[in-house]
Amino acid sequence: MRAAGDTKVVRGVELRRDPAREPCFEIVHLHHDVPESGSVTLEGRRQRAHREYNQEVQTLEIAALCLVDYPDAPWELRMEFARQCWDEARHSELAFRHLRELGGWKGMYPIANLDWSVVAMLDSLPARLAIQLRTFEAGSLDVENVAPTMLRGLGQEQLASILEAIEADEIQHVRFGNEWVKRLTAADPRAVLRVASAMAWLQKVVETTGDDALKDIATIGAARELAGFSQAEVKEVARLQRTTIQRAMTTPGDPR
Ligand SMILES: [Fe+2]
Ligand SMILES: [Fe+2]
Numbered sequence: 370m371r372a373a374g375d376t377k378v379v380r381g382v383e384l385r386r387d388p389a390r391e392p393c394f395e396i397v398h399l400h401h402d403v404p405e406s407g408s409v410t411l412e413g414r415r416q417r418a419h420r421e422y423n424q425e426v427q428t429l430e431i432a433a434l435c436l437v438d439y440p441d442a443p444w445e446l447r448m449e450f451a452r453q454c455w456d457e458a459r460h461s462e463l464a465f466r467h468l469r470e471l472g473g474w475k476g477m478y479p480i481a482n483l484d485w486s487v488v489a490m491l492d493s494l495p496a497r498l499a500i501q502l503r504t505f506e507a508g509s510l511d512v513e514n515v516a517p518t519m520l521r522g523l524g525q526e527q528l529a530s531i532l533e534a535i536e537a538d539e540i541q542h543v544r545f546g547n548e549w550v551k552r553l554t555a556a557d558p559r560a561v562l563r564v565a566s567a568m569a570w571l572q573k574v575v576e577t578t579g580d581d582a583l584k585d586i587a588t589i590g591a592a593r594e595l596a597g598f599s600q601a602e603v604k605e606v607a608r609l610q611r612t613t614i615q616r617a618m619t620t621p622g623d624p625r
Contacts, residue, residue, distance in 0.1 A: 370438050371490070382577045385489035388430050393476030394423075400582035403481050409523060411471065416478055418468035418528075423480040424509075425464055429457035431488050431501050439494050443552075449545040456538040463531050470527075483583060487574060495553040495560040496567035502546025504571070508586035510539050 377386045379398045387396050397403060403420060406413040432453040435442075468474070488501045513536045517529040554560040568587075575584045 370492070376490070377486070379486070380578045382574050383490070384483075384486035384574070386486075387482045388427070388485055390480070391475065395476070395479040397479040397481050398483070398486075399578055399580045400481055400483060401580065402479060404478050408520065408525070414525070414528075415468060415471050415473040418464055418471055419473060419478045419480070422461055422464040422468055422475075423482070424484070425457050425461035427482050427485045428501075428506070429454055429461060431485055431497075432457060434489055435494065435497060442494060446545075446549050449549070453542055453545075456542070460535050460538070463535065467528060467531060483580065487571065487583075491567050493560065493563040493567065495550055496563045498546045498550050498553070499564045500567055500571060502542055503550060504568075505586060506539055506546070507543045510536065510543060513539065 432450045436450045520529040
């Protein structure tokens with residue numbers, strides 16, 4: 370779990386300190402500081418491969434952190450995280466190979482680790498599942514759904530096939546995230562409140578940092594979160610949220 374000194378402050382918001390990276394990487398804190406110039410030019414394609422490479426590494430690290438932080442989680446859930454680590458490691462290898470084939474290299478562009486910095490602040494496993502799997506990974510699935518067709522239109526068959534292979538695994542990650550948020554909240558109704566508090570905190574991070582990429586995905590995620598719960602649960606969350614929201618903003622994922 371998070372220890373003293375494990376955090377950093379970005380535009381006034383306390384976030385988890387970045388994971389270790391090789392010295393070749395320049396680390397920035399927000400998505401708009403990572404270059405992104407579309408998928409048409411060679412430069413843009415290298416930037417995309419570089420971003421995806423770091424994104425997959427980061428996702429691997431988040432799944433591994435859940436294994437480390439929650440040794441007493443149900444065994445089947447720990448197996449899901451372990452399989453996810455294997456999947457994300459393969460995805461990062463695919464993205465890295467693609468980057469090299471395009472003539473790129475590690476550290477060619479700045480990287481941001483915002484997903485890690487947000488999710489690793491949460492002290493609740495259901496909240497981590499909701500934000501990492503049901504919000505961030507499900508949000509990327511929405512993008513990946515349309516990307517292969519667009520890339521084939523640009524003659525980029527290889528990347529289109531890579532994304533399709535990755536998507537097949539990502540569907541399973543979102544599926545186990547859904548299943549385990551339901552199981553954990555059924556076993557402990559207070560977990561619903563923790564999920565809601567984490568979503569409220571995520572909105573606060575978006576507003577304070579002004580990170581547009583995070584905003585897009587958080588907005589989709591908030592709608593998806595509410596859709597995942599019954600009307601009675603949503604009403605109860607809204608009632609409890611009114612009294613706990615202030616605390617949720619200062620203590621992510623832990624509304625007690
Ligand atoms: Fe992945
Ligand atoms: Fe994934």
